[in-house]
Amino acid sequence: MNTNPKSFKREERYEWKAELRLVSSNALKYFVGVVKAGSMRRAAEELHVAASAISRLIHLLEEELGAELLERHRGQKGAKLTPEGEVVLKYAMALEAGLEAVRDDIQSLKAVRRGKVKLGISESFTRDFVPQFLQRFHAEYPGITFEVTVAGGNKLTEMVANQHIDVSLSYITPDTFNVSVVAQAMTTPCLLVARSHPFAQRDYVDISECAGEDIALPDASLTIRESYVRMFAKAKIRPRGLLVTNSFELMRASAGAGLAVAIVDRYFGDHQAPARMKYVPLRGQGLDRWPLNVSVHADRSLPSAAAIFVERLCAAVRAVAAVKR
Known part of the structure; x- marks a missing residue:
């Protein structure tokens, strides 16, 4: 040619x-x-x-x-x-x-089309936010499965540090040299009461008014317990701890039953209180904002499936936090 x-x-x-x-x-x-x-x-x-x-x-x-x-x-x-x-x-x-x-x-x-993600979460996220997030993620990556552990912040941080889970979603991550917070959202706690409670008719409640109330409190196994202690000390009150538990769901249910009031965050995500309960904003000296953290091991390279999961989770947390502000 x-x-x-x-x-x-x-x-x-x-x-x-x-x-x-x-x-x-x-x-x-x-x-x-x-x-x-x-x-x-x-x-x-x-x-x-x-x-x-x-x-x-x-x-x-x-x-x-x-x-x-x-x-x-x-x-x-x-x-x-x-x-x-x-x-x-x-x-x-x-x-x-x-x-x-x-x-x-x-x-x-x-590689992302298959794999398993090991997630640790605080109990507060079992109701709405995490199930909805997992559903959206599964729709995009149907070959990835999930292993979810529900525990307190101390336990979850330990599991991340020991590489027993890939990522945790919890309040107030304890300081640990080999655990990094990769996304954070600040939330403000409020009072959760039964609709029959007098506070349910209020636009807000000063935290000092909780001194005379039976209250449901987290126990020492939950890292957020320290925030309650600090908050009450600044407000110079000592509320009656009628119920102490490691379950935020039990705290919420007790408030709904009229057994006690509870200081909690609104469910993280698109959530309204059930008809028998009402969230009432809190004000006053000592009221803290609670940091919600997405945490991973500082020096670990995550598998592809876990890495893309963490990326999507961080984006979802930031998006909801922006709406809540």
């Missing part, structure tokens, strides 16, 4: 250009191969392609670009680049690196 474009008829030129578009990627590959190997002969050996095929494609590439890429002198040993060849080499190397990055991304996407 005639490979000299100057001798082509018009119809032949159209065919040649169409062929050139098909082979240009191979031409760049062979061009880089020749430069790396130092000669067409050695490149042919390494690429397992005939030297004549390499030469032909590089000639076609030069014709397309309108410039010689390799110097060709009688008796010359090795491949020597022209200035134009230097430019093309930089482009070809960048293209090669880009393709490698694409391959890596594709492999990562394949």
